[in-house]
Amino acid sequence: MHTLHLPPGVELQHNISLVETANGGASEQWVDYKKVKFYTNAFVIINDAKVLLGYKKRGFGQGLWNGFGGKVDPGETSIQAAQRELEEEAGINAPLEHCGVLFFVVDGADAAFNIDVYRANEYTGTITETDEMRPAWFSIQKEMLPPVNSHTTADCSSTSDKHAEGLPPIPLGQMWADDEFWMPLMFSGRPFVGRADFDADSKMLKWWFAATPAES
Numbered sequence: 001m002h003t004l005h006l007p008p009g010v011e012l013q014h015n016i017s018l019v020e021t022a023n024g025g026a027s028e029q030w031v032d033y034k035k036v037k038f039y040t041n042a043f044v045i046i047n048d049a050k051v052l053l054g055y056k057k058r059g060f061g062q063g064l065w066n067g068f069g070g071k072v073d074p075g076e077t078s079i080q081a082a083q084r085e086l087e088e089e090a091g092i093n094a095p096l097e098h099c100g101v102l103f104f105v106v107d108g109a110d111a112a113f114n115i116d117v118y119r120a121n122e123y124t125g126t127i128t129e130t131d132e133m134r135p136a137w138f139s140i141q142k143e144m145l146p147p148v149n150s151h152t153t154a155d156c157s158s159t160s161d162k163h164a165e166g167l168p169p170i171p172l173g174q175m176w177a178d179d180e181f182w183m184p185l186m187f188s189g190r191p192f193v194g195r196a197d198f199d200a201d202s203k204m205l206k207w208w209f210a211a212t213p214a215e216s
């Protein structure tokens with residue numbers, strides 16, 4: 001297998017084999033960055049049918065739907081930060097599992113974001129709106145499942161699952177533009193890495209994603 005050329009900032013924690021799943025953008029070059037800050041982003045996914053997102057009411061990413069997360073504080077591990085942020089922003093606890101790493105650069109920002117992405121299939125507690133986030137459930141539309149799975153999902157459309165009945169589909173038009181590339185990898189349980197660069201107006205300039213090979 002040929003060696004993948006990882007974009008600057010994307011590092012592999014383990015020696016896993018990866019296949020490229022997406023790349024593109026009008027820019028030739030990746031945006032330069034001087035330092036890196038560490039963040040988390042967590043998703044609760046029930047029965048592969050619905051996902052909990054939060055509407056960001058203020059601050060960075062205001063007006064967008066996203067998982068729950070934020071900065072890793074000094075003295076905290078990434079998983080501790082992910083659990084704390086999920087509780088602070090949605091009022092719940094969940095057995096989070098690491099599922100991917102996203103490297104995110106905004107042109108002109110002082111630091112790049114290294115985002116550990118987590119998922120869980122269950123949660124405890126009462127989902128609660130906070131000053132920062134308004135949580136809501138969305139059904140996982142079939143298009144968010146990778147094509148390789150389409151033959152296995154044809155007879156059991158996730159949107160017809162009783163857990164997702166009546167829910168709106170994931171609002172990709174009101175989310176960060178890179179999410180459509182890696183969310184399907186998260187839903188299919190394929191560990192992923194990727195990088196997305198944005199200009200100051202949140203337009204995506206360049207992107208690259210890879211994941212472990214899909215099971216055939």
Ligand SMILES: Nc1nc2c([nH]c(=O)n2[C@H]2C[C@H](O)[C@@H](COP(=O)(O)OP(=O)(O)OP(=O)(O)O)O2)c(=O)[nH]1
Pocket residue numbers: 039040041042059060061066067068069070071085104113115176177178179196
């Ligand atoms: N889905 C998605 N999330 C992203 C992208 N870029 C990006 O920073 N995020 C996430 C990572 C974090 O969960 C969140 C930014 O964190 P934040 O702005 O809430 O962090 P913060 O420092 O205010 O956190 P806090 O500790 O004050 O809660 O946005 C992206 O391209 N897609």
